[in-house]
Amino acid sequence: MLELPAGMLDDDKGDIVGTAVREVQEETGLHLNIDDLVDLTAFLDTSTGNQVFPSPGGCDEGIGLFLYRGSVDKEIIRQLQGKETGLRDHGELIQVHVVPYRDLWRKTADAKVLTAIALYEMAKRDGLIRHRD
Template sequence: MSTFTLPNTTPPIPVSLPSNLPQDALISFPAFKNWLATLQHSLSLQSNKSHTFHANPYALKNIEVQAVDWFGKKPGFIKLQAKVENDNGESLPGAVFLRGGSVAMLLILQPDDVPADTEKDKHVLLTVQPRIAAGSLELIELPAGMLDDGTFSGTAAKEIQEETGLEVPESELVNMTELALASGASSNDVEKLQTAMYPSPGACDEFIALFLHQKRIPRSQLDEFRGKLTGLRDEGEKITLKLVRLEDLWRESGRDAKALAAWAMYQGLRGEGKI
């Protein structure tokens, strides 16, 4: 283990590292930078007299990095313990799994022989693939991918092509999360959280932007997607495509938080006439 002090922190915040994680690699890891900046901003809001914790504010005391998984020469996942306490010795749960942002895509296909601007015969394109963390070899979910250095929409367009074979220009993607969250202010907006949904904020920093793309295609082309093998096979992606009716999405992909959130946002935004 090694220890260093976070730059520009008063009082100083010590950080302990495992032997296989250099200080520079942690400081430059996008997920760590985003998490730390967001947490520090949220903690600073306690100075406002209307804040819940104003009387006994919490502070970040130290960080212990416990493990790192490398993606080539860059950190991919980092597990850490953050000590956040107030002067009364009360602490907040601080176990954190850092992996950064992701995107997920609700791809709706509709035969072009039905009237446009209707919900008739709409289908959703799903992926079926191994997810070892869930103990599954055939988990049904929306196409998705991790956010690297690109934009939300650029990553979404790239992942759509890799996982489904469809080429969709960025300009034809609708950011449902952005539309949904723009409809009302909340304390989370003051905290400057990501314009995305957080599927497991009790222990993981992951945030997911949900995109929509609707496409009308010949009815005969629908069957081409059923059971199609896709994904970057040389990178271990073993993806099979599954086509389900839009009205059955909540049931067919009920174990996938991304799918349930996307279905709810789609229904809510349609009800408000925003899509």
């Protein structure tokens, strides 16, 4: 299944942003500048705890979703397609797939992806995020 890089906070003492950066690096090989991340869940009402709960009736897992606003060279993106990554000693076998944003919502059933798209589009619609070309 196509999904976003994700990980647990267990070892990171609640550092959601640091976990996001680490997981992207482990699962794709990309090194992100933390200053280029936008916390999409921060746009939610504070009554939500600024998290998304994928299955509130079934578990108490809350997640944060981030938008990366930095740039990545086209050649690096090309090299990512089909790359095998992940921490083998943790049982991870990940194959990276680069999908154009306009097609992404139709190519996955991952609730994280679909929620991130919805949060991004609504924040952009409300002027909280400006579109970049």
